[in-house]
Amino acid sequence: MNPDASRLWRAPRWALSVLLAGLGMLGPFSIDTYLPAFSGIAAALDATPVQMQQTLSAYLFGFALMNLFHGALSDCFGRRPVVLTGLAVFTAASVGCALSGSVGHLVFWRTVQGMSAGAGIVVSRAIIRDMFPPADAQRVMSQVTLFFGVAPAIAPMVGGFLFVHADWHSIFWFLTFVGTVLFVSNWKLLPETLHRSQAQPFHVGALMREYGRLCSSPKFMMLVLASGVPFNGMFLYVLATPVFLGEHLHFAPQQFFWFFLCTIGGIMVGAAxxxxxxxxxxxKRQIMRGFRIMTAVSLVNVVLNLSVPLSAWWALPLIGIFSFGWALMVPVVTLLVLDQAPERRGMASSLQACIGSAANGLVAGALVPLVMHSTIALAVTSAGLMMVGLVAWYGVRRSVAA
Structure with missing residues (x-):
């Protein structure tokens, strides 16, 4: 923790939470906003469904790749420069997406978007731990998750509105506007929270050794898997929304917001x-409570998909309750991850985000195309991803304070 933390931010704690939530929401906002326009973009650019899926998986893999470095660079050069650089590149990439004349150009600029969008969420976690002791850090992490939930809830509504009343280009111009607002806000308000005594020298060899140490730590890796993989039990449905909502539930693009209200509503209530x-x-108890909720919901979801016709009346609330269970436990697990490397919290956050984003990219690029046309397959895969996190948690829970 920065010894000067009390002097760095004198405004209310919730105001810092809002600023950091704005950074954290940029990644998921960039995904959810353009999903309702998938079919329109494909028609305009003469792209196949597989090529359109690549615009999503390219973003996620770019996100995962650069997440490996955002936090480590912030340990060396400071939190503020990394955040501002990421926002500047994201804004430029959004302009590139808006001007894309082919699906190849769109895939390229989506990759750049992904590579830059992660700076906010990775560094914001380290900033929280720079500024607050454990109990307060959990409260702020929960507040960030709570505020962060608002953006993905409204993103598909904004994207659907822009697509219907303007065209798909306007979605990326809107993201350009969001990036600009965040850059200006953080330029004016965000303090440098890394204390000079805690800054690490920039040596590639030392960075690689530290990465090796963390990757070889069973406790660190189990906690990362416990926090990141269960998220995909819900994110699987987010990635499959064009098919799950459009084909299975017969929703129009303007109706997609019902799904996001359930999922993000669950995240917001769970975070609160x-x-x-x-x-x-x-x-330990709080994490176990979250996993029990996710386990129960996963089992009910599989049973209902096997036994009764699909209905939005039960399918969407179940995904929302699953999201609630995940949000209940993930702020706690995230802080446990960061405290595995107190002198390199930025690096720990980077590695956590990289592994989680790589899992997201694998789900987007490999699993979703395989299972999205069957609601039973979606339910079973969601339960399987949750079980990976549960097994990882059981592998490390004995070493966590009761």
Missing amino acids: FSGRLAGKMSP
């Missing part, structure tokens, strides 16, 4: 509960 439990419930 997580913040309230900070300091009142042990980390």
